[in-house]
Amino acid sequence: MIRNITIGQYYAADSVVHRLDPRVKVIGTLVYIVSLFLFNNFWGYAVAAGCFCAVTVVSKVPFSYIVRGLKPVFFMLVFTALLNLFWTPGTVFFQLGPVELTWEGLRKAFFLSVRLIFLILGSSLMTLTTTPNQLTNALEKLLAPLCHLHVPVHEIAMMMSIALRFIPILVEETDRIMKAQMARGADFESGNVIQRLRNMLPILVPLFVSAVRRANDLALAMDARCYHGGSGRTKMHPLRYQGRDFAAYLLCIAYCVLLYASVTYLPVL
Amino acid sequence: MSVLLKNVSYIYGKGSSEEKLALRDINLEIRQNEFAAVVGHTGSGKSTLIQLLNGLEKAESGEIFFHGKNIYDKDFSMKMLRSKVGLVFQYPEHQLFESTVVKDVAFGPSNMGWEQLKVELSTFGALKDVGIGEELFDVSPLALSGGQKRRVAIAGVLAMEPEILVLDEPMAGLDPASRKEIFELLKKLHRERKITVLLVSHSMEDVAEYASRVIVMNQGQIVLDGEPRKVFRYEKELSKIGLGVPQATSLMHFLAEQGVAVEDDCLTVQESISAILKWLK
Numbered sequence: 001m002i003r004n005i006t007i008g009q010y011y012a013a014d015s016v017v018h019r020l021d022p023r024v025k026v027i028g029t030l031v032y033i034v035s036l037f038l039f040n041n042f043w044g045y046a047v048a049a050g051c052f053c054a055v056t057v058v059s060k061v062p063f064s065y066i067v068r069g070l071k072p073v074f075f076m077l078v079f080t081a082l083l084n085l086f087w088t089p090g091t092v093f094f095q096l097g098p099v100e101l102t103w104e105g106l107r108k109a110f111f112l113s114v115r116l117i118f119l120i121l122g123s124s125l126m127t128l129t130t131t132p133n134q135l136t137n138a139l140e141k142l143l144a145p146l147c148h149l150h151v152p153v154h155e156i157a158m159m160m161s162i163a164l165r166f167i168p169i170l171v172e173e174t175d176r177i178m179k180a181q182m183a184r185g186a187d188f189e190s191g192n193v194i195q196r197l198r199n200m201l202p203i204l205v206p207l208f209v210s211a212v213r214r215a216n217d218l219a220l221a222m223d224a225r226c227y228h229g230g231s232g233r234t235k236m237h238p239l240r241y242q243g244r245d246f247a248a249y250l251l252c253i254a255y256c257v258l259l260y261a262s263v264t265y266l267p268v269l
Numbered sequence: 270m271s272v273l274l275k276n277v278s279y280i281y282g283k284g285s286s287e288e289k290l291a292l293r294d295i296n297l298e299i300r301q302n303e304f305a306a307v308v309g310h311t312g313s314g315k316s317t318l319i320q321l322l323n324g325l326e327k328a329e330s331g332e333i334f335f336h337g338k339n340i341y342d343k344d345f346s347m348k349m350l351r352s353k354v355g356l357v358f359q360y361p362e363h364q365l366f367e368s369t370v371v372k373d374v375a376f377g378p379s380n381m382g383w384e385q386l387k388v389e390l391s392t393f394g395a396l397k398d399v400g401i402g403e404e405l406f407d408v409s410p411l412a413l414s415g416g417q418k419r420r421v422a423i424a425g426v427l428a429m430e431p432e433i434l435v436l437d438e439p440m441a442g443l444d445p446a447s448r449k450e451i452f453e454l455l456k457k458l459h460r461e462r463k464i465t466v467l468l469v470s471h472s473m474e475d476v477a478e479y480a481s482r483v484i485v486m487n488q489g490q491i492v493l494d495g496e497p498r499k500v501f502r503y504e505k506e507l508s509k510i511g512l513g514v515p516q517a518t519s520l521m522h523f524l525a526e527q528g529v530a531v532e533d534d535c536l537t538v539q540e541s542i543s544a545i546l547k548w549l550k
């Protein structure tokens with residue numbers, strides 16, 4: 001049931017991409033996403049798509065698995081594409097009553113969809129190859145300079161990793177409570193919106209109670225092990241760049257150069 | 270025959286990187302008015318098996334029949350199945366959600382679409398069965414003690430008047446007195462109401478004392494199935510898959526191995542005492 005959501009999930013595999021320093025992956029993904037919005041040219045998208053496919057193949061994550069991440073946002077994609085298709089002024093090539101389709105609209109809708117799709121695919125690939133723990137470690141390290149501005153970076157990272165850690169637990173718990181209430185004849189599929197919301201109560205109340213109980217237990221356990229915040233705290237596996245991480249940064253730069261070249265020097269399509 | 274499983278297999282996370290075959294080729298018949306216990310190491314598939322029985326999980330392959338009807342048929346009523354096969358999850362007290370005990374127990378029967386009078390009758394009946402007194406009816410279920418919560422949760426399933434009561438580790442995390450209460454409750458329901466009971470348990474002593482049939486699972490398969498007296502003869506095989514036998518049985522096996530000519534298929538302390546006394550005479 002609720003377990004089928006793949007977005008933000010980790011796909012365990014043994015690949016170079018999985019072993020990369022998480023900071024490289026965070027920065028690489030940011031560069032990739034920003035790059036998607038810097039041009040408006042067919043060649044650029046071809047390069048972006050090619051690079052994405054290459055990284056995916058190296059990561060050993062099956063394509064079908066990544067594409068599944070698009071499902072939840074499918075309607076949003078179609079909606080934005082249609083909006084652009086119908087409401088962009090320009091040269092009309094098709095008309096039916098008040099509905100006008102323009103070349104410009106078609107082009108815009110296409111580019112926008114491609115951008116959004118690669119944005120989602122790119123970030124899915126990052127979360128599929130990086131454990132939530134690594135991800136927060138990377139963010140903590142990358143944002144460390146903000147400490148000087150009195151931003152509580154460690155605390156934020158700790159909160160994030162706890163939240164991330166709790167997601168699968170709460171999903172599992174929701175699944176179990178849902179099943180238990182279904183065993184008592186609860187029905188979560190029929191009725192209008194208000195009835196459906198009311199029907200969620202038998203899930204939400206126990207879920208909330210259990211979340212509070214777990215939070216309490218965790219706080220006690222952390223206290224019992226003398227957790228006292230970030231100052232002076234060391235890591236068991238500190239992040240350290242290795243050869244392959246520098247190589248990956250170089251590849252990122254190569255990607256940017258290739259993208260720039262293709263957008264600037266190839267004939268506009 | 271009330272529930273029949275034929276060549277049932279179940280897979281978790283099909284198509285993901287961590288596919289897990291939780292049940293393989295299970296053939297099992299739960300007969301009317303049985304008191305059966307499922308035992309097995311953690312992860313052997315006990316919970317998965319019992320969730321298939323009332324259609325909460327759907328088998329990957331194989332068929333399940335309830336009173337001879339295939340539960341995966343299109344016109345089979347899942348609602349009916351859920352009320353006839355009452356499933357009490359592990360730590361059932363974690364599902365209590367209503368503001369009062371009575372309201373919570375009435376949740377199941379009201380979902381069955383019964384009329385008000387029948388809902389009330391079955392609710393109060395179930396609460397009486399599990400020994401929750403009237404003074405607790407309008408209390409918040411969260412204010413009860415652990416054992417009381419568990420009994421209220423069981424009442425919530427009993428109130429749907431099931432033919433088969435399936436319980437996943439109903440004693441987990443309870444003190445000895447509450448454990449005894451729950452077992453006595455199940456015994457009473459089985460004897461007086463003719464309810465078929467199927468429970469998952471880790472306590473071989475309890476199983477030996479109450480169950481008339483033991484189903485042993487290992488790695489998604491049923492490896493032994495029969496009367497406790499017969500199943501517990503296989504002490505070596507059981508210990509290989511991480512399970513024990515009642516201590517009284519184990520002691521008698523040990524004596525027999527040492528060449529003492531005692532009857533060695535005792536289940537309880539009382540039985541072993543009489544067997545030893547008989548040998549001494």
Ligand SMILES: Nc1ncnc2c1ncn2[C@@H]1O[C@H](COP(=O)(O)OP(=O)(O)O)[C@@H](O)[C@H]1O
Nearest residue numbers: 281282289291310311312313314315316317318
């Ligand atoms: N929701 C789930 N998702 C994935 N695997 C699961 C899930 N539930 C159980 N499993 C796996 O299936 C196997 C059987 O589990 P379960 O039926 O809960 O065993 P038991 O109740 O005997 O401890 C275990 O290996 C467990 O890890």
Ligand SMILES: [Mg+2]
Nearest residue numbers: 315316317437
């Ligand atoms: Mg279990």
